[in-house]
Amino acid sequence: MPASAPDLMPEPAGAARRRHAAGEDPAKRDQILEGARQVFLEQGFDAASMNDICRAAGVSKGTLYVYFEGKEDLYVSLVERERNRLFGEVDLLLEQDLPLAEKLFLYGRRIAELMCSDRVVRAQRIIIGTSERMPELGARFYDGGMERAQGRLRRLFAAEAAAGRLVVPDVALAGHQFLELCMAGLLRPRLFGKAPEPPAPEALDRAAHGAVAVFLAAYSVSG
Amino acid sequence: MPASAPDLMPEPAGAARRRHAAGEDPAKRDQILEGARQVFLEQGFDAASMNDICRAAGVSKGTLYVYFEGKEDLYVSLVERERNRLFGEVDLLLEQDLPLAEKLFLYGRRIAELMCSDRVVRAQRIIIGTSERMPELGARFYDGGMERAQGRLRRLFAAEAAAGRLVVPDVALAGHQFLELCMAGLLRPRLFGKAPEPPAPEALDRAAHGAVAVFLAAYSVSG
DNA sequence: TGCAAATCGAACTGAACGGTTCGGTATTCT
DNA sequence: AGAATACCGAACCGTTCAGTTCGATTTGCA
Numbered sequence: 396m397p398a399s400a401p402d403l404m405p406e407p408a409g410a411a412r413r414r415h416a417a418g419e420d421p422a423k424r425d426q427i428l429e430g431a432r433q434v435f436l437e438q439g440f441d442a443a444s445m446n447d448i449c450r451a452a453g454v455s456k457g458t459l460y461v462y463f464e465g466k467e468d469l470y471v472s473l474v475e476r477e478r479n480r481l482f483g484e485v486d487l488l489l490e491q492d493l494p495l496a497e498k499l500f501l502y503g504r505r506i507a508e509l510m511c512s513d514r515v516v517r518a519q520r521i522i523i524g525t526s527e528r529m530p531e532l533g534a535r536f537y538d539g540g541m542e543r544a545q546g547r548l549r550r551l552f553a554a555e556a557a558a559g560r561l562v563v564p565d566v567a568l569a570g571h572q573f574l575e576l577c578m579a580g581l582l583r584p585r586l587f588g589k590a591p592e593p594p595a596p597e598a599l600d601r602a603a604h605g606a607v608a609v610f611l612a613a614y615s616v617s618g
Numbered sequence: 619m620p621a622s623a624p625d626l627m628p629e630p631a632g633a634a635r636r637r638h639a640a641g642e643d644p645a646k647r648d649q650i651l652e653g654a655r656q657v658f659l660e661q662g663f664d665a666a667s668m669n670d671i672c673r674a675a676g677v678s679k680g681t682l683y684v685y686f687e688g689k690e691d692l693y694v695s696l697v698e699r700e701r702n703r704l705f706g707e708v709d710l711l712l713e714q715d716l717p718l719a720e721k722l723f724l725y726g727r728r729i730a731e732l733m734c735s736d737r738v739v740r741a742q743r744i745i746i747g748t749s750e751r752m753p754e755l756g757a758r759f760y761d762g763g764m765e766r767a768q769g770r771l772r773r774l775f776a777a778e779a780a781a782g783r784l785v786v787p788d789v790a791l792a793g794h795q796f797l798e799l800c801m802a803g804l805l806r807p808r809l810f811g812k813a814p815e816p817p818a819p820e821a822l823d824r825a826a827h828g829a830v831a832v833f834l835a836a837y838s839v840s841g
Numbered sequence: 842t843g844c845a846a847a848t849c850g851a852a853c854t855g856a857a858c859g860g861t862t863c864g865g866t867a868t869t870c871t
Numbered sequence: 872a873g874a875a876t877a878c879c880g881a882a883c884c885g886t887t888c889a890g891t892t893c894g895a896t897t898t899g900c901a
Contacts, residue, residue, distance in 0.1 A: 417847055439750060441664030445889060455849045460890070517750065523809050524662060524747020527740065530811030537810040568828050571803035580794035586746050587760040588753030605791050613835035640877055668859060678879045679860080689859070 417461050424462050427452045431473050436517040440470060440525050470525075474532055477518055478539040485509065489547050495555060496607055503577035504603035506544060510578055511593050516585045523586075545570045552614075561614050569614060576606035640684050647685050650675045654696050659740040663693060663748050693748075697755055700741055701762040708732065712770050718778060719830055726800035727826035729767055733801055734816050739808045746809075768793045775837075784837050792837060799829035 415423075430452025434443045445466060449456045463469040488502045509515055518536075526533030548570035555561040563569045581602055584590040594602075638646075653675025657666045668689060672679050686692040711725045732738055741759075749756030771793035778784040786792045804825055807813040817825075 415847085420847090423848095437750065439664065439747065441662065442751075444887080446887095455851090456890080457850085457892085458848055461847085466889070520746050520750055523743050526809065526811035527660065527662060527743055528665075530814065533809075533811035534807075537807060537812045541806060542812075565824075565828070568803060568824065572799055572828065572832060575798035575802045576795055579798045580791060583764060584757075584760060586749065586756075588749035588756035589760045589765075591753065601788075601791065605788070605795065609795060609832060609836035613832040638877085643877090646878095667857080669857095678881095680862085680880085681878055683860070684877085 423454070423458070427454055427459055427462055427469070428473050428476055430454070431469055432477070435470065435473060435521060436514075439521055467529075471529075471532055474518075474522060474536055478536050481509070481515055481518070482540045482543060485544060486547055489551055495560065496611060498551075499573065499607045499610065500603050502548075503573060503606050504599050506574060507577040507581055507594075507602055508599050510541075511581050511585050511599075513593060516582075516593075519586060541574070544574065548573060560616060562616055563614055569610075573606060573610050576609055577603050579606070646677070646681070650677055650682055650685055650692070651696050651699055653677065654692050655700070658693065658696060658744060659737075662744055663689075690752075694752075694755060697741075697745060697759055701759050704732070704738055704741070705763045705766060708767060709770055712774055718783065719834060721774075722796065722830050722833065723826050725771075726796060726829050727822050729797060730800040730804055730817075730825055731822050733764075734804050734808050734822075736816060739805075739816075742809060764797065767797065771796060783839065785839055786837055792833075796829060796833050799832055800826050802829070 427448075430450075431443075431448045433451050434447045438444075438447070445456065445459065448469070449459055452459070459469075463472065485506065488505050489498065491498060491501075493501070510519075522533050522536050545567070549566045552561060552563045552566045552569050556563045556566070579602055581590075581594045581598065585593070650671075653673075654666075654671045656674050657671045661667075661670070666689075668679065668682065671692070672682055675682070682692075686695065708729065711728050712721065714721060714724075716724070733742075745756050745759050768790070772789045775784060775786045775789040775792050779786045779789070802825055804813075804817045804821065808816070
């Protein structure tokens with residue numbers, strides 16, 4: 396196939412393309428997803444209408460259906476994007492060179508703050524609400540979010556145990572325990588609508604500090 | 619108004635009535651709520667149709683609308699009933715006269731088992747999913763469920779602290795911590811659909827045992 | 842400039858929804 | 872027996888939805 400093939404050239408190696416094939420402009424795709432995010436998160440999956448999403452995204456209905464097959468496809472794509480966007484940065488927190496107690500405090504506090512934020516709480520609400528009908532989507536969100544953090548924690552605990560600074564018979568259990576401790580009394584009232592606002596900084600401090608204290612009391616060599 | 623008022627007598631003091639006024643037969647009301655429970659829990663609030671609920675309950679649509687004002691009224695009544703039914707019995711677990719460690723183990727294990735059961739997980743899914751639009755309903759469910767258990771725990775911890783067997787600077791925090799520890803690694807995968815089955819008895823044992831161990835390591839006087 | 846096509850905007854389809862109405866039936870009280 | 876009525880079942884109403892269609896308009900490339 397010569398480089399001058401008239402109409403079929405699928406991938407012109409040119410770096411800067413201005414015009415895209417129908418349904419293949421990533422900026423427009425993002426624009427649609429952003430509108431969908433607003434409507435889905437504040438209406439829920441069923442109550443959100445495609446017309447509202449079009450209006451919020453500033454895109455015609457025809458165009459939307461060029462970029463996405465339907466409502467469920469749009470929703471799945473949105474959840475996938477949010478998952479990566481929300482939990483992509485978290486891993487770095489554990490890499491810093493700090494005393495264990497401080498490292499745990501900062502990591503746990505950040506996770507709790509993230510999980511209790513308006514944006515993530517609303518995302519969890521809608522995903523949990525649809526996980527009866529779409530369990531694999533919920534599982535993917537869980538794996539890419541909390542379970543990823545769990546993996547980091549397990550590695551840390553195993554290393555600390557190997558170094559003789561902790562005694563951790565079950566690193567998986569310990570990982571779950573630590574993160575649950577960090578969100579104790581914070582996340583559940585948020586999910587159920589009992590706490591309309593994200594926790595105050597002092598509340599986050601208190602929970603994370605208490606988590607580290609309890610955790611280290613149980614798993615330190617001296618404990 | 620004489621007692622012999624012909625058509626308006628509202629409360630005939632007779633003890634055993636066989637025939638009920640329209641929309642006032644409690645058995646029929648329960649029958650409707652039971653059908654609504656099935657449909658709501660497996661379809662979600664929006665996706666559940668009143669026609670499906672009528673069919674599931676074995677009741678005509680007209681009758682349903684005599685007993686309930688509409689979909690939301692039916693849903694609210696159902697949540698209220700489920701809340702009482704599910705969490706009504708739990709309180710008794712803490713009254714037994716047992717060593718603290720055993721009492722905590724049994725209580726925590728039972729709570730975790732309940733919270734992770736199919737029925738309660740599905741109830742939580744739908745309530746969390748609708749708590750964006752109906753926060754007060756979610757808050758009531760939370761208060762009647764987990765928060766009630768928290769109250770019991772706080773009283774226990776305060777008593778144990780007063781007796782010199784525990785050192786608990788913040789009984790509210792400690793209560794949240796203990797229950798979160800009992801469900802660590804169990805509830806969240808259930809809610810997100812990652813774990814399709816309730817946790818096995820051994821998993822519940824492991825979580826509750828680990829919770830008691832960590833908790834007592836942190837809050838025992840010797841700790 | 843002129844052409845091809847990506848997008849717009851708005852109307853439209855068919856189905857499903859919540860809720861209402863109404864005549865017929867079965868039950869229970871007098 | 873007879874009257875009263877709670878319930879049934881099915882048709883019906885207006886609305887809203889996801890998804891489609893199509894001419895008009897804008898946009899980028901030759």
